[in-house]
Amino acid sequence: MKTNFLKSVLLLIISLTLFSCSSDSDETSAPAPCPQGYTGANCSTQITPSKIIISKIRVNVFPNLNGTNTWDSVINVAPDIFVRLGIGDGSNSTITLYTSNYINDALSNGSNYFDFIPTTPIELLFPTQQHVLILGDYDSASSNDLMGGLIFNPYNSNNGFPTTITISNSSIPLKFELTVSYVW
Template sequence: MRSQIIKLIILSILTATYFGCSSDSDSDDCETITCLNGGTFVDCECDCPEGYTGNNCSTQVTPSKVIITKATVKVFPNTNNGDFWDAAIPDAEDALPDIYITIQDSNLNTIYDSPTFYENAISGEGTFFEFTLTPSLELTAFDNPFLLNIWDYDTTGEDDFMTSFGFFAYTSNNSFPDVITVVSQSNEILIDLEVTYEW
């Protein structure tokens, strides 16, 4: 009988220890966790925002889609190695490039081709050139980079390739930025891509 009482006491202690964390997060028995990335401590655990998981919300969840909604071109080469892009046009102002963008996947397949262009665009004077992607471009592969290209639209011949640079739509530690900046000083390119995410 005595051994059964001792067993009951031990069982009661173990049960109290196991269930000691009540639904009240302010309970003295609930160990507080510092939740990262905007997580909140609720009911003895971290309630993680979309895109994060783990005991303290420290682990990013790979999105199912990265969606590009807008591209803002800020820097591009004003000349073609010192020559006007539209060299056949005698007026210097009209010889400036008529810019548009394309995006290619890692196999160099064009997945976005802007239907509009900016006529006689010039870089470096505080004017930016916005391209709203309609419909938005949904990217679902993240292992390889994409290629962002700037072109000069030409009404009299083939369009002139101006510059390009690669970018990754997602990395496992990028904290889901609202804007992906594609920039290379040597390539004379600076483009901000506005993005959203789905999981």
Template structure:
């Protein structure tokens, strides 16, 4: 009888040990997944970085907010159809535009109006004009376009509208760039926008 009990105990211990090893080995032999977009394969699954989801981190998560922090104006029209922007000023150098920017939403409401301008700015000579957006523009709607406008500030007359172009800040496959470029040859406009994201 004692031998029988001993054999049963021994059999129970061996069965538990075998099943435990079998379970561990299954977890060690899980199928490896190639994680995209900087994801890391840990514990048989992909741990996705912020902004991505899915089995292999291939799906973008739409951000809750996109923030425009800076606009770098690189190209704008130096003349108004061949005329200086400030016709009343006799000196050519001083007749160059004093540029500033505004942003509008799709309803054409102004959502940002720069409080600073660059005096006698000229485009095309390798000089860029940086506008730090303060307070920054926080966008929560991405399906509609926004407009960036460039103006010539005037002290005597009304400010001159120089050029404008529409842009989208987000698409479902754009990989969250830190900078987007708003460009239009026909409108003589090239502006880099520096962005950040919140989810």
């Protein structure tokens, strides 16, 4: 009787072990979820964002002179810079999304910068379309001066989702940095 009891216990242990092993092998594990903004079997395909949010526009480099003259009509006065962001190429058909206040007497020395932080973050609702970022010199007595502008596409389908987008052209010289986040 003791032998039959031990055999029964042993069979029960073997059955439970086999059942638990076969149960594990029958289950298919769910793939890990992709990080935000990615999809596909191996999470390598970027999802085009529905919008890009700009929380800050930084101006790193700009021309201090208008050719050989100062931007302002008063001698030895630095430009009063402002930024304008729009959808388009800067022509009359460009739709303005944001125009900043101006910063008085700004001079670019290559290591300083000027931040423009909108009261409400700027929403780029068409991240795959062409946009333009313009730097201007505010003039209260006459019309504002265009110091330079750069055309860019906010979203690139193969560069990940950087939190800072750099837009520059050394021949002007002009350099902006946009602090951004993405919505899918």
